Amino acid sequence: MKATRILVVDDENVVRDGIVAILSFQTDIKVVGEADNGIKAVELARQTKPDVILLDLKMPKQGGLETIPKIKSISPDSKILVLTGFDESDLAYQSIKAGALGFLLKDATRVQLLQAIRDVANGSASIPPSIAMKVIHELDHPAEPIYTANPLTPREHEVLKLIARGLSNQEIAQALFVHERTVAKYVSSILNKLHLANRTQVALYAIDKGLAEPKK
DSSP states (O other): OOOEEEEEEOSOHHHHHHHHHHHHTOTTEEEEEEESSHHHHHHHHHHHOOSEEEEOSSOSSSOHHHHHHHHHHHOTTOEEEEEESOOOHHHHHHHHHHTOSEEEETTOOHHHHHHHHHHHHTTOOBOOHHHHHHHHHHHHSOSSOSOOOOOOOHHHHHHHHHHHTTOOHHHHHHHHTSOHHHHHHHHHHHHHHHTOOSHHHHHHHHHHTTSSOOOO
16 A cells, blocks of 8 residues: 655644654555755645644744745645644634645644544645634634525435545545546536635534534
């Protein structure tokens, strides 16, 4: 099985070293780079094109929120998992709006960290229920709405609910007995119709509309 390639970005050496140590014991995960600020992160992302980037928000020279769109522009296939010590809904909202797929607090357990990495690597949204509900509040009161009430087809509605349950495109394809490319088209259509940026926003939209429960 191909290992998930990870770039670890955190300005605290002890935290970064601890994460790398944890990941070094995982046979399905490989650390391909480390950075202590956003500028280095962008350059390493350009060089290594990692599958997942663990990204701190509060860093010198260039913080995480400024770094996310730059990474997405040069390595769009890289999934970003924000790792922060700040339990603030606005930070989570801004991170997701910028293009992050997951948001995890630094007090998360080793098991939660590894699960979040694997979820994000598979294209699934990863956000703690406690943070999810706060972000939903931000979505309900944004300065500019990030989604509209454009109707979805019954099939797109079905796919929407499966995304909210944390299923990857492959798992959705298996559940609906369709090709994975077909699911990708449904997901793209959903994002366009609802004016959403990524699967995390889709999942939060579904929770907000009562179509699914936050992932446990």
